[in-house]
Amino acid sequence: MIGFFVIAAFAVAGAIMVVTARQPIHAALALVATLLAVAVAYITLDAHFLAAIQVIVYAGAIMVLFLFVIMLLNVERQPLAARWSWLRPTAYGVGLLALVAVAAVVIDQRRALPEAAVVAEVLQGGSAERIGTILFSDYLLAFHLVAVLLLTGIIGAVSLVQRAAAPERPAAAGASEPVAAEGEPA
Amino acid sequence: MSVPTEYYVVLSAVLFGLGAVGVVTRRSAIMVFLSVELMLNAANLAMVAYARHWSITGGTHALQGQGAVFIVLAVAAAEVAVGLGILVAIFRNRASTDVDELSEVRA
Numbered sequence: 504m505i506g507f508f509v510i511a512a513f514a515v516a517g518a519i520m521v522v523t524a525r526q527p528i529h530a531a532l533a534l535v536a537t538l539l540a541v542a543v544a545y546i547t548l549d550a551h552f553l554a555a556i557q558v559i560v561y562a563g564a565i566m567v568l569f570l571f572v573i574m575l576l577n578v579e580r581q582p583l584a585a586r587w588s589w590l591r592p593t594a595y596g597v598g599l600l601a602l603v604a605v606a607a608v609v610i611d612q613r614r615a616l617p618e619a620a621v622v623a624e625v626l627q628g629g630s631a632e633r634i635g636t637i638l639f640s641d642y643l644l645a646f647h648l649v650a651v652l653l654l655t656g657i658i659g660a661v662s663l664v665q666r667a668a669a670p671e672r673p674a675a676a677g678a679s680e681p682v683a684a685e686g687e688p689a
Numbered sequence: 690m691s692v693p694t695e696y697y698v699v700l701s702a703v704l705f706g707l708g709a710v711g712v713v714t715r716r717s718a719i720m721v722f723l724s725v726e727l728m729l730n731a732a733n734l735a736m737v738a739y740a741r742h743w744s745i746t747g748g749t750h751a752l753q754g755q756g757a758v759f760i761v762l763a764v765a766a767a768e769v770a771v772g773l774g775i776l777v778a779i780f781r782n783r784a785s786t787d788v789d790e791l792s793e794v795r796a
Binding site: 504507511514515518519521522527530531534537538541544545547548549550552553556557560561564565568569572573575576590591594595597598599601602605606609610613614616617619621622624625626629633634636637638640641642645646649652653655656657659660661663664 | 694717
């Protein structure tokens with residue numbers, strides 16, 4: 504129980520930093536902390552394979568991509584003030600309201616947790632074998648669609664980034680140079 | 690003793706709410722993206738928590754929650770790749786990623 508509250512404190516502190524940090528780099532690193540805390544929560548929920556995937560894919564690959572883009576774009580410090588003055592308090596109010604609503608429903612409708620032995624027997628620690636069995640039976644269609652989606656995503660990302668760079672500097676220019684050149688006047 | 694499912698779902702709701710607030714209040718597109726990632730993770734956490742709860746039914750129903758999280762992870766990876774590509778393209782044209790200024794589509 505104590506462990507859960509430590510995990511939750513890490514996750515929520517990281518999330519608050521993501522929302523409030525001025526520097527995008529700080530926000531990205533805070534998000535890494537949150538993702539790692541969520542990965543530990545997965546372990547406590549008998550989902551070991553997902554915890555490993557969370558660390559490797561999310562905290563590893565996706566966040567590295569984010570950091571690269573943040574550095575590439577050289578994003579200046581953004582003013583924290585929103586366009587409308589009422590937006591910020593309203594957003595926090597609505598977020599808090601939604602949180603209280605979810606918490607009220609969940610706690611009102613709570614049911615007893617199954618025995619630890621039952622959980623261990625059914626989930627078997629959320630091993631790769633069990634997840635794979637589900638993916639290739641119940642989620643077969645979704646699995647195929649995700650494969651197509653990933654291919655589309657790769658092609659889309661490459662074409663999006665390439666098209667703007669090609670006409671300006673045809674021969675020797677590296678991919679990052681036009682960005683840096685255009686980024687300086689800002 | 691094991692932690693009740695409600696605790697995890699409330700934690701997930703906190704993370705989701707913070708992510709939603711970030712999407713609405715931040716002006717830089719990259720910060721909006723980071724907040725969206727936070728919301729996706731909150732949803733994943735709730736699904737894994739309920740996967741454990743549903744193991745009371747016996748069969749493979751419980752593991753479907755974890756399988757769905759795997760699919761969501763793959764979709765999130767594709768979304769990040771394309772979204773950051775769009776972001777780089779926008780930045781090349783405008784030297785800014787402020788979402789409030791991207792209003793050309795409005796007539």
